[in-house]
Amino acid sequence: MSSTSSSTSVFTAHSTLTRYGWDEDWADAFAPYAAEGLLPGRVVRVDRGQCDVATTDGTLRADTAFVTPHDPLRVVCTGDWVAVEPDGSPRYVRTCLPRRTAFVRSTSSKRSEGQILAANVDHAIVAVSLAAELDLARIERFLALAWESGAQPLVVLTKADLVPDPVTLAYLVADVETAAPGVTVLSVSAEHGEGIDVLSAVVGGGTAVLLGQSGAGKSTLANALLGEDVMDVQAIRDVDGKGRHTTTTRNLLALPGGGVLIDTPGLRGVGLWDAGTGVGQVFAEIEELGRDCRFHDCAHESEPGCAVLAAIDGGELPERRLESYRKLMRENQRIVAKTDARLRAEIRKEWKRRGAAGKAAMEAKRGRVR
Known part of the structure; x- marks a missing residue:
């Protein structure tokens, strides 16, 4: 059997994974592992040496002990495509497929280690709350990391309902556009559903990661894109317009209209990493x-x-x-x-x-x- 027909059969055998981004290129990369009887899957969550992997057999819990290198940029991450053992207790992830893109920031460690936040991302959504004064320098910092990752950045100004004057809102959008050349800037109100259809059309069919500070409205935005209350949401504070931290892990979720979304915890520090x-x-x-x-x-x-x-x-x-x-x-x-x-x-x-x-x-x- 030719390599082309082999990868095609691998793609077809696991076509139910297309909702998670599975395509013929991933099937081609996975073909050698399919010959070993391993299962392809996409990591939807990582937690202390364990990860949840979406496969054709459902979502499996797997151990990452075999693929835990000393390099922190090569550890298993949400969004990775991996080869998993078909059975066993526990099951193990045997390898990670080469990443197409990776969103990396520097940690607060004195050793200046990089930390990978999400892998194989097509769109990096930088969520910025309009409940507080715009920090253009922080937006530029997020965008630098987004561009460096290989993903297409997108700035989403959330809580637009808190700026009822359309002229003021237009000025705020224009200010952000000056700090984001070549980047689409959208204003949305997840509470009222305004702008969500446009955002869904932009990120549909690929993998999008939600980035931003705590209280930026990421969880509310994720729920609006998912069409249901999957992520916990807490009310914003009256004092400074910020919400409390709700998301604590990076989760990959399939969107009803196509594509997948990775929601991330609020990022207090956004250090550059070779960007x-x-x-x-x-x-x-x-x-x-x-x-x-x-x-x-x-x-x-x-x-x-x-x-x-x-x-x-x-x-x-x-x-x-x-x-x-x-x-x-x-x-x-x-x-x-x-x-x-x-x-x-x-x-x-x-x-x-x-x-x-x-x-x-x-x-x-x-x-x-x-």
Whole structure:
């Protein structure tokens, strides 16, 4: 039997998994494990060395002991496609199929480890509550990680019913759009069902992950997309418009109109993890302007012929955008430098160069004073 017909038969044998994203490419990747008698499945939840896996035999509980590497970025994660033993007590996950995309953030660990939040995601929904003042810098941070993951970002402004004035709402959407070039920005009210049909159409047919702070309305939004109250919801506080933390694990759920949704706990800290490309995508207009700077390594601080600073002086670029860009680039550089000796050396060299330049400038200034 040819490899093509083999993968086709594997796809057909497990076609009930299409509601979880199973396709012919996954069947092709799984074919060698099918020959060993293993079952394909998608991880819908992970909990302390155990995971729930959706298979053609139903949702199975499996142990991940055989696929628990030292690298935290390779542990079994919600959204992974895996090969599971067909029987046994306990059953074991034997391997994970190569991921198409992965959403990763840095942890608060001093070792600067990465933490994978969701795998094989097509759409990253950044939920932002309109019950509180917009934090554009935080939105940009989420978008940098989303772009870096390989998924298509989408910003959803939740609780739009709390902004009854359509003109004010339009201004808020426009503000977010300036911080999210190339990204669709939707305002929705899950309570009233407004905008949910548009969002369902955007994420249907693929895998979407819900991201945001606690109280962003993710669980309410998930329930609206699912058409039933699956996720627990708690009321927002009157003091600051924030909800209490409700989701405690990452859960993958099949949507009634097609596609799947991964709901995640509220993220208090969103540290970058080797997200230089993602940061560049979020600040695409700055990267584009930077190509016209006089110096190819322009830091956009005080260099002559800087096209970015000229754009700020001309009112074409908000200074807030440049400050946010600098902050995220510096943070990302520090994270990468902790695992890249060559980059650490380059950073030290640049610090010395700037220090020498500053010293020379001070001496020249003193000379002029005398």
